[in-house]
Amino acid sequence: MVAKWDDDLIFMLEQSYRLYPFYQKQMQECDSKIESIGKEYLSQINSTSSTFEYLPSGKKNRHKNAVAFDVEPYACALWGINLMRVPEISEVTVLKLMGELGYNFTDKFETYKQFCRWWNVSPNNKISDGKVLSGKISKRKNPVGIILRTTANNLRASKCPPWLFLSTDSIQKWAYVRRGDYR
Template sequence: MRHRENLIQSCGREVQHMQQALQLMNVHLHHAVSDLVGATGLRILDAILAGEREASKLVELRDSQCSKSTIEELAKALKGDWRQEHLFVLKQALETYRHLLKQVAECDAQVERALAEVVIPVGAQPESPAPKNPAAKEQASPKKKRFHHRKTGTSLKRDLSEELKRICGVDLTQIIGLNVLSVLIILSEIGLDLSRWRNAKAFCSWLGLCPGNKISGGKVLNSRTAHVVNRVAILLRTLGPSVGKTDTWLGIFHRRMRARLGPAGANTATARKLACLIYHLLKYKEEYIDVDHLILLEKIHSHRIGRLRKQAEELGFEVVAKQVAA
């Protein structure tokens, strides 16, 4: 998976080379379409390299679902000076990009073969029983996560969720924010044996997602998280902003932490929540339970009312709920 990530980064560099070549020719295709290497972008690039220069002809290759720009705006963006040296760079960058995509596809095929060869011992049980959490289970039920993952040219072409469920014993893609590729990266880094970490706290500490404990003479010198270079931690932190946009309990948590700690602190706090979920599901083989976000909102509302009443009492006032007419 690390090699695949390197290939993806190389693809990104080639896309930047294509954007630079277009920019130097005063062609703003990469500003007129949402994805330069999407369906519309690739068709127009191929036509340009084939010798087409008329903007009116190139606009005909626009997909009907393209919404970032109008036909007139796209035609205006496709007028440039078409210098040969930049067309040459554009051609080589596009060829390299497509070659890298083939290597990514070969890498994905190798990953599929490796997953198919994994043998899981039958009847394997966790060494210690799962900690009880009846309060959460009484108010929750298994639900499909409400999270949309955008498909790109470097995305996995085949759904490996069932294969990963067979290997892990639990469907990690049900966790908010995780998709098949994320789970593959996590498993390639930490494996399936979580006995190396005595609990979820130790696992989060290894990832560098816990506050520091630099204390001297009873005084906290620094509580910043340790600088740990860990691919799993980087991945989980990257998921933070996307999770924060969802209408889920974890999205609510991220937004509250963002208001209190700022964006970076919220990403780390959300990453720690995700790490705890991953550790628990992998170790105890329990299905993910998505708590209804309305329950959390009701709890937050009750807490705010209680805090307001306490402050009113300290000031000699009384808070009375407003009666709504039926």
């Protein structure tokens, strides 16, 4: 086998190969720092909050550059629910939401409408004389809204039907009726 190797390409490949272990080490340091900050933050919160029941989702993180620690218990301790049990929500998504929302974020909004407006997921309806003149979503970008829209699009495109993760019997019955499966 004969090949023609350019010296400049070999040099670039060598430089990239030397940088890869350095970046891996930097990512491990970032993961350990995030975990230590999470433990410190939860120790401050858990002194004032109630206990919760942790139900693991059973998801395995199969990515090469995955988070080095288990995010699930931190999210459960922070919000009291396990978002990882929802299909198409990964550890990275939960980490982003933890960073953006923090603890007890629902107290910052008086109604759910204000919360949805802050996400930028509800339209800005302009009404005059009882008629809706326009109902566009404003162009400002909220990271939480982007995360939730991406997750909703992934869930819609996935092969996993959404009623598989519903846990309440009444909601399951509603889902069965909606799809025409009367039980």
